[in-house]
Amino acid sequence: MSNDILVITEHMDGKFSDVSFELVGKAKELAKALGGQAAAVVVGGGVDANVFASDSTIQVDDAALSQFNPEAYAKVVEALVKEKSPKVVMFGWTVTGMDIAAWLSARLGVPCAAYAKDVRVEGGGIVVSCQAYGGKLTAEVAPEGETAIVACLAGSFPAEAGQGATAAEKIASPVDLSGLKMKFIEMVKPAGGDVDITAQTKLVSVGRGIGGKENIELAEELAAKLGAVVSASRPVVDAGWLPRTRQVGKSGLKVKPKLYLMLGISGAPEHLEGMKGAELIIAINTDKKAPIFNVAHYGATADLFEVAEAMLELL
């Protein structure tokens, strides 16, 4: 065992996601406190890996890893963790990290702390703050044993601290990748032809509180009066009330408008990932304890229909 931290980075289309840099930055801080080293792991080629401020970077290159493949990536990470016995393995709690972190935990019998917002060193071990129950509770957990997996929410740490130029060491896959049961077929591109919500200065964003497809019109009217476009939380899109192109959040788009007016959105961590950088956030929600009020600049505990209709009269 060691006091090292292994960061499993993420990349797509030749670019690392911000969370990779965020994790490397945090890993450096933790490694320093623990007296170990922070190593970045890049699974797959097709990306310039000499971009981290890590103590070392390993890039595993193999044809089977040229696209994200949950089975192949998981096997590679498992082999590396077994070989290096790090103190902490850091993942992003993202659409790709979520495929591997808990699998590895059960596979190796080591703890996993998910939804992590912060990690600190305490008495030679780590304590992880996790944002669970849709953001309604924060749990502080201490993993037992010599290795722990921590899966962090995107946007939890500054990305700058992880940026650097450490030269990556290229290695072949530490595990045999023939006979995989999962094969990548093709990328699926987002449907085009709709407005680009990331290019808007004003968004009126609706959540499940809007209640049904027939009520989207009210939001459209309000948006039209404000010179805004309607965006949405995921359940609205899953229900088929608005197209996927309008979804803001972790599995949607990241937006940074001047105005983000929220109608009936609770403020789940996955939604916040997509909009917390907006300049002015105003939230209308009937639940006075909705987590969104911890993030919005202005809020009102009110019925969205009443407020939207009254606004229409005034605009």
Added chain:
Amino acid sequence: MNIVVAIKHIPSIADDVPVKGNNVDFDSVDFVLNEWDEHSIEQAVLIKEAVGGTVTVIGVDLIGELDNALHLALAKGADKVVKITADDPAADSHMQAKWLSEAIKGMGANMVFAGVQASNDLDGQIGPMIAAYLDMPYIGGVSSVEANSDSATVNKEFAGGAGAKYSVSMPFVAGVQAAPKPPRYAPVSKVRQMAQSATVEKVAPSGDASSGLTFKKMAPPVVTGHAEMIEGSSKEVAAKIVELLKSKGLA
């Protein structure tokens, strides 16, 4: 096609989640079906409708109230329902995944579905853990599954509408993010009928696993900022928002 859907009964987050000591106060919270489980049940039933087969829904009964969720699953098209009688509201994902795997092991599943996550997955989700315990591959963030004879074409979502298509040989475990169609509605009369006529198979928990996490503290988040609250009637709120937007040149 033999599809098993593993579900999770979880504390409701619709209201405040009460805390007792270092964990949720399980006695004073309502338990509900994890919202993503509705999608994995829907996905399973859609496959059954397309190619035939059976859908078995299985969950850990933490507080003796899982039957409602299981009857609902039957009303939506599941063929068989099983509950693991644990009576342990604090059972973590590792524990539940272990019990579920032990029960699923003998079922000859071609595919196992689970919700992509649950809001109480502090130690990770049950889907990937079941995959690890059963030595099957796992793919999450799944937005559609089409079954062929011994493999399936699986769509995984990345972000912003992008995703990728994979071919996965059976058996495997998928974490369902969204079914291709919104989960169907089951009429109350049908659920009631299931409650009267259906049998819920009971299985005792078998196996042991633990998250290895010690809970040091559980509390509502320490709020570093809070919205400035606009008070008054809805009309007053609307007027104040419009005024605010005008003052910032946004309306």
